[in-house]
Amino acid sequence: MAANNSGDPIQQQEEPGEGGGGGGPGVKHKAEGATSSAAQPSGTTMLPRSSSRPQLDLSGAAIHGTLEDRNPTILLPNQSDDISHLALDIGGSLIKLVYFSRHAEHSTEDKRKVSTKRRLGLFNGGRRSYPILGGRLHFVKFETGKLNECLDFISSKQLHRGGVDSPSWRSGAQPDDIVIKATGGGAYKYADLFKERLGVSLEKEDEMDCLVAGANFLLKAIRHEAFTHMDGQKEYVQIDQNDLFPFLLVNVGSGVSIIKVDGHGKFQRVSGTNVGGGTYWGLGRLMTQCKSFDELLELSQRGDNSTIDMLVGDIYGGLDYSKIGLSASTIASSFGKTISDNKELSDYRPEDISLSLLRMISYNIGQISYLNALRYGLKRIFFGGFFIRGHAYTMDTISFAVNFWSKGEAQAMFLRHEGFLGALGAFMSYEKHGLDDLRIHHLVERFPMGAPYLVQISWMEKFVQKGTQITAPVPMGAPATTGMGGFERPTSKGEILRSDASAALNVGVLHLVPTLDVFPLLEDPKTYEPNTIELDQDEFKYWFKILSDHSPDLVDKAVASEGGTDDAKRRGDAFAHAFSAHLARLMEEPAAYGKFGLANLLELREECLREFQFVDAYISIKQRENEASLAVLPDLLMELDSMNEIDDFDGFKKRMLTDKKDQPYKRALLFVDNSGADVVLGMLPLARELLRHGTEVVLVANSLPALNDVTANELPEIVAEASKHCGILRKAAEAGGLIVDAMAGIQDDLKDEPASVPLMVVENGCGSPCIDFRQVSSELAAAAKDADLLILEGMGRSLHTNLNARFKCDTLKLAMVKNQRLAEKLFNGNIYDCICKFEPVS
Ligand SMILES: Nc1ncnc2c1ncn2[C@@H]1O[C@H](COP(=O)(O)OP(=O)(O)O)[C@@H](O)[C@H]1O
Ligand SMILES: CC(C)(COP(=O)(O)O)[C@@H](O)C(=O)NCCC(=O)O
Numbered sequence: 080m081a082a083n084n085s086g087d088p089i090q091q092q093e094e095p096g097e098g099g100g101g102g103g104p105g106v107k108h109k110a111e112g113a114t115s116s117a118a119q120p121s122g123t124t125m126l127p128r129s130s131s132r133p134q135l136d137l138s139g140a141a142i143h144g145t146l147e148d149r150n151p152t153i154l155l156p157n158q159s160d161d162i163s164h165l166a167l168d169i170g171g172s173l174i175k176l177v178y179f180s181r182h183a184e185h186s187t188e189d190k191r192k193v194s195t196k197r198r199l200g201l202f203n204g205g206r207r208s209y210p211i212l213g214g215r216l217h218f219v220k221f222e223t224g225k226l227n228e229c230l231d232f233i234s235s236k237q238l239h240r241g242g243v244d245s246p247s248w249r250s251g252a253q254p255d256d257i258v259i260k261a262t263g264g265g266a267y268k269y270a271d272l273f274k275e276r277l278g279v280s281l282e283k284e285d286e287m288d289c290l291v292a293g294a295n296f297l298l299k300a301i302r303h304e305a306f307t308h309m310d311g312q313k314e315y316v317q318i319d320q321n322d323l324f325p326f327l328l329v330n331v332g333s334g335v336s337i338i339k340v341d342g343h344g345k346f347q348r349v350s351g352t353n354v355g356g357g358t359y360w361g362l363g364r365l366m367t368q369c370k371s372f373d374e375l376l377e378l379s380q381r382g383d384n385s386t387i388d389m390l391v392g393d394i395y396g397g398l399d400y401s402k403i404g405l406s407a408s409t410i411a412s413s414f415g416k417t418i419s420d421n422k423e424l425s426d427y428r429p430e431d432i433s434l435s436l437l438r439m440i441s442y443n444i445g446q447i448s449y450l451n452a453l454r455y456g457l458k459r460i461f462f463g464g465f466f467i468r469g470h471a472y473t474m475d476t477i478s479f480a481v482n483f484w485s486k487g488e489a490q491a492m493f494l495r496h497e498g499f500l501g502a503l504g505a506f507m508s509y510e511k512h513g514l515d516d517l518r519i520h521h522l523v524e525r526f527p528m529g530a531p532y533l534v535q536i537s538w539m540e541k542f543v544q545k546g547t548q549i550t551a552p553v554p555m556g557a558p559a560t561t562g563m564g565g566f567e568r569p570t571s572k573g574e575i576l577r578s579d580a581s582a583a584l585n586v587g588v589l590h591l592v593p594t595l596d597v598f599p600l601l602e603d604p605k606t607y608e609p610n611t612i613e614l615d616q617d618e619f620k621y622w623f624k625i626l627s628d629h630s631p632d633l634v635d636k637a638v639a640s641e642g643g644t645d646d647a648k649r650r651g652d653a654f655a656h657a658f659s660a661h662l663a664r665l666m667e668e669p670a671a672y673g674k675f676g677l678a679n680l681l682e683l684r685e686e687c688l689r690e691f692q693f694v695d696a697y698i699s700i701k702q703r704e705n706e707a708s709l710a711v712l713p714d715l716l717m718e719l720d721s722m723n724e725i726d727d728f729d730g731f732k733k734r735m736l737t738d739k740k741d742q743p744y745k746r747a748l749l750f751v752d753n754s755g756a757d758v759v760l761g762m763l764p765l766a767r768e769l770l771r772h773g774t775e776v777v778l779v780a781n782s783l784p785a786l787n788d789v790t791a792n793e794l795p796e797i798v799a800e801a802s803k804h805c806g807i808l809r810k811a812a813e814a815g816g817l818i819v820d821a822m823a824g825i826q827d828d829l830k831d832e833p834a835s836v837p838l839m840v841v842e843n844g845c846g847s848p849c850i851d852f853r854q855v856s857s858e859l860a861a862a863a864k865d866a867d868l869l870i871l872e873g874m875g876r877s878l879h880t881n882l883n884a885r886f887k888c889d890t891l892k893l894a895m896v897k898n899q900r901l902a903e904k905l906f907n908g909n910i911y912d913c914i915c916k917f918e919p920v921s
């Protein structure tokens with residue numbers, strides 16, 4: 080009875096089958112009567128609290144657990160789910176905003192969940208048990224010169240009052256006492272303006288403190304935050320937390336701060352330079368008449384600096400100065416050539432000026448950074464600040480300088496949230512939001528598009544426009560520059576500078592999902608990699624085509640799932656734009672969003688659907704297939720019962736039926752896949768066999784819909800229906816608390832049968848066709864503790880991801896390979912071959 084995938088809507092060769100990546104569901108908390116009062120009732124434990132607003136409602140707060148616990152759970156029973164925090168970094172050039180929003184959904188704890196949680200020892204009486212709030216961290220920036228736009232944005236989203244849904248907003252509270260954390264010089268300079276325009280006070284946080292806190296947080300909590308960039312190649316670096324300090328942090332904003340970081344809150348600003356981002360942008364603007372920073376940067380990409388810079392060869396008559404290791408093409412003196420020419424500024428190409436400037440400043444920063452690293456014996460230098468702007472050539476130039484001067488001893492690294500260090504640090508300084516308790520597995524990064532426009536009525540129209548802009552990026556050739564020997568030319572080729580609108584795509588929204596856990600049965604979480612095949616450019620091209628080709632069909636389904644209304648059609652269009660913009664972005668640079676595998680790509684598609692409010696595109700297809708399959712289930716069960724044994728899975732069969740026939744598995748986790756025949760005629764009969772052998776069965780299903788995958792919410796009803804045809808399933812489902820209400824009214828003709836082992840359902844924490852075992856629901860993590868058999872079924876969970884994953888217990892991986900290329904690549908096989916991998920632990 081191998082995995083039956085016939086219910087999958089994606090059956091042809093040129094289709095993705097299942098895929099996706101670990102992802103988190105919305106955090107589900109009960110919305111409890113929120114009050115805006117923050118009074119501490121006597122007798123409750125006092126918590127440190129910020130005087131700043133928006134605040135968490137701490138009334139009734141209590142430490143949950145023993146006082147000896149290092150990180151005791153904090154219950155905030157009266158906290159509304161909608162709270163937001165906002166923090167600002169108002170720099171010389173840009174204002175950076177970081178704000179937090181709660182997930183909108185308020186889920187109820189259904190009977191299935193309550194009974195499963197009780198069984199798994201997770202039940203807590205319906206009270207929130209997480210020390211941190213689930214929600215999202217958003218990153219936005221504005222030009223400091225356009226402060227008004229920033230104030231309008233804050234005001235339109237009511238961020239200073241804790242979001243439009245916050246209690247203070249609803250109760251019409253005056254914002255007089257609202258305090259927002261802010262860092263950067265503008266926290267001082269613009270304090271009055273904020274008071275005047277928004278009625279809020281800015282609570283100043285030290286800029287260096289914030290930069291360090293932000294960098295430390297990112298390096299601790301985000302999986303692919305840091306990367307190297309050499310010769311056009313970006314490589315993500317996984318930082319070992321035990322081997323992070325000391326490092327040099329170089330923040331290249333308007334000016335440059337150079338900080339030696341020794342630990343959390345332990346640092347010293349060792350140097351700085353006034354030649355920084357403001358210098359490049361300021362001088363560049365004066366000399367080229369550019370209207371924006373991006374325009375200036377884009378010019379540099381077509382520049383040739385040898386018309387402006389004086390090279391060693393210019394001085395030495397075309398010769399190298401080899402005695403001191405300088406080749407003829409090394410820049411001897413930036414802008415030096417302009418002294419001897421009898422030319423005016425207008426005689427030089429703006430492109431060449433921009434490139435000369437960029438190289439001059441980047442090399443200078445690289446060199447000063449290196450000298451400071453040398454001074455303190457530091458090997459790692461992290462560069463932040465918006466001067467970097469994710470620009471390959473800038474990073475290559477800085478890396479080259481560090482590498483050249485240190486003779487390879489020191490390494491330049493860059494941060495994906497480069498310009499947001501200070502703002503994040505200011506955000507961290509709210510005393511109790513629990514952010515510092517976050518671990519890597521609590522954070523899921525998503526790349527929504529259109530989110531900034533959600534507040535606007537016409538956001539969709541704007542989005543469609545923007546989407547088109549983003550998909551038509553400005554191509555860039557490699558600059559023909561000079562500088563062999565001393566400074567060899569950095570080689571970022573084919574680089575594209577995206578408009579600022581799409582630059583926002585480089586940093587996603589961070590979803591904080593405190594219910595996520597590492598799957599406890601992973602053999603080695605440190606080396607675990609969910610993706611089976613790396614998505615290099617070639618592989619990406621293939622999947623790009625498949626996903627693009629499938630997109631119209633998916634849009635049709637999604638629109639139909641929402642009744643085909645005009646609104647659904649508009650959202651369908653917007654989804655198609657957004658998704659193709661993401662694909663186009665990834666096509667240029669597969670590593671644009673961090674290390675990205677097929678699982679992430681497929682999950683991105685699901686996320687994109689959700690972004691445009693398509694809750695479950697396959698809902699009616701799933702229902703139809705479930706019904707059709709349930710109708711033939713009795714015949715199948717009869718046929719199976721007339722057979723001697725389940726058909727052969729070789730090793731598995733041997734384990735089940737021969738070697739340890741008398742020692743059944745204690746608990747099996749069955750990771751189910753598609754609705755319809757797959758789950759009804761495949762996995763349920765398999766579950767039934769296991770139950771018959773005395774094995775507890777936990778069906779593990781998606782938390783959120785993805786393609787036609789069955790969800791944990793849908794399963795109890797399917798199981799209840801199937802149970803009508805089968806006593807084993809019924810007894811087990813009753814024992815597992817799965818059918819209480821659903822079965823009411825059906826006469827009990829099985830009273831005399833022996834008590835059954837339970838059949839349960841848990842959600843996996845994902846909304847994707849794949850699974851990343853580093854981030855699963857706490858419910859699944861709890862169920863895993865007593866499990867001694869895992870069954871991963873379907874392409875997404877056992878092929879695209881986890882084919883090579885090793886677990887601490889016996890594992891069976893089942894899938895039909897519904898893709899010719901994959902079948903050839905992985906097994907030298909053919910489309911529709913089935914795989915059955917049994918991996919017993921020795
Ligand atoms: N859209 C932009 N507008 C202005 N400057 C930008 C932009 N994008 C990148 N930059 C560069 O980033 C620098 C500002 O970096 P940032 O880290 O925000 O510093 P600051 O805190 O001083 O504003 C600018 O001086 C400029 O070199
Ligand atoms: C004064 C600053 C800390 C302000 O930060 P910024 O707005 O540039 O991010 C920074 O510009 C700086 O460190 N300038 C360099 C001054 C020096 O050490 O020479």
Ligand SMILES: [Mn+2]
Pocket residue numbers: 168169170171263332333501
């Ligand atoms: Mn700054």
